[in-house]
Amino acid sequence: MKVAILHHDLEWTEKELKRILKEKFNADVELFDIRRVVLEDFKSFNPDLILNRVYASVANRDYTSLKKTLSLLRSLDETFLIVNSFNASLSDYSKAHSFNLMKSVNIRTPNTKLYDENYDIQSNILGLGNFPLIVKRDTGGRGIGLRKCNTLEEIEQAVNNIKSSEDYTGGIIFQEFHSPIEGYDYRVWIVGGEVILYHKRTLISSNGEAPWLASRSLGSKILPPEVSIPEDLKEFSKAAAESIGAEFDVLDIIKTGTGYSVIEHNPTPNVRPEYEGILGFNVLEKLIDSIRKKYLKMEVLLDGSNN
Numbered sequence: 001m002k003v004a005i006l007h008h009d010l011e012w013t014e015k016e017l018k019r020i021l022k023e024k025f026n027a028d029v030e031l032f033d034i035r036r037v038v039l040e041d042f043k044s045f046n047p048d049l050i051l052n053r054v055y056a057s058v059a060n061r062d063y064t065s066l067k068k069t070l071s072l073l074r075s076l077d078e079t080f081l082i083v084n085s086f087n088a089s090l091s092d093y094s095k096a097h098s099f100n101l102m103k104s105v106n107i108r109t110p111n112t113k114l115y116d117e118n119y120d121i122q123s124n125i126l127g128l129g130n131f132p133l134i135v136k137r138d139t140g141g142r143g144i145g146l147r148k149c150n151t152l153e154e155i156e157q158a159v160n161n162i163k164s165s166e167d168y169t170g171g172i173i174f175q176e177f178h179s180p181i182e183g184y185d186y187r188v189w190i191v192g193g194e195v196i197l198y199h200k201r202t203l204i205s206s207n208g209e210a211p212w213l214a215s216r217s218l219g220s221k222i223l224p225p226e227v228s229i230p231e232d233l234k235e236f237s238k239a240a241a242e243s244i245g246a247e248f249d250v251l252d253i254i255k256t257g258t259g260y261s262v263i264e265h266n267p268t269p270n271v272r273p274e275y276e277g278i279l280g281f282n283v284l285e286k287l288i289d290s291i292r293k294k295y296l297k298m299e300v301l302l303d304g305s306n307n
């Protein structure tokens with residue numbers, strides 16, 4: 001099989017995907033840097049599958065590349081199999097967009113509003129309920145610019161902080177805070193509508209509050225699940241991934257006093273080397289295997305280039 005990896009920076013996940021594709025699946029792999037690639041490059045390579053990994057490394061610092069990715073995907077979608085496609089990527093790059101899609105099919109997730117500069121902060125947050133409220137970048141990315149705010153002043157500061165970042169020209173969102181009742185969240189991996197794996201992440205907090213934040217850089221740990229995925233979490237996750245049209249999605253879900261809530265969709269997740277030791281298998285190998293079995297044409301699967 002021929003696989004194109006569309007990327008920005010090459011981080012561990014992209015390099016590992018390439019290695020596994022070549023070594024385990026005997027694939028012909030080419031890398032395409034979003035900053036230089038043109039449509040014709042894909043046409044001449046003619047891949048069976050395009051893995052779109054652009055968001056992974058630059059979500060929070062190269063908005064121009066995200067916009068270029070979307071316009072490229074729109075053209076490529078007609079001809080090629082892309083994971084993830086144009087539609088799913090829209091939700092990857094905009095939390096407000098994914099909120100609207102989830103809301104339209106009643107998937108529980110924090111109520112969200114996109115900041116409108118024409119109105120003051122008070123009018124912007126109208127309808128979101130009591131403090132605390134979450135302020136973050138619409139595109140997200142490694143928690144940059146994320147603040148949990150308890151006053152209007154804090155919200156104003158959080159907004160100004162995002163506005164002043166030179167490399168970000170996207171939207172800002174305000175969100176209801178959903179309070180987790182467990183000390184961890186769930187990360188549920190879905191390919192083609194089926195759960196392929198799940199695990200937990202410990203939540204952390206600063207200044208003595210109850211743990212609420214999943215942040216690897218601040219110390220959240222990956223935990224293996226003790227049991228197979230609960231049926232209600234499985235059905236909730238499948239419906240959530242379907243609502244944004246994702247071929248592949250990693251959902252961040254918490255349990256609240258009134259049920260599960262989707263905190264975020266990650267159609268372009270990052271993986272770290274320690275996953276394999278903790279979970280006991282290679283997550284990226286499982287991912288590639290699930291994608292090829294679900295989406296690749298039989299003649300590609302049988303062409304002898306996989307084991």
Ligand SMILES: Nc1ncnc2c1ncn2[C@@H]1O[C@H](COP(=O)(O)OP(=O)(O)O)[C@@H](O)[C@H]1O
Pocket residue numbers: 110134136139140141142143144146175176177178179212213214215252263264
């Ligand atoms: N509305 C919210 N309610 C509760 N926790 C939240 C909310 N928004 C974000 N968080 C916490 O902050 C983390 C980072 O936010 P997220 O939306 O995933 O942004 P990013 O795209 O930067 O990863 C989440 O994993 C979650 O722990």
Ligand SMILES: [Mg+2]
Pocket residue numbers: 142143252264
């Ligand atoms: Mg996140």
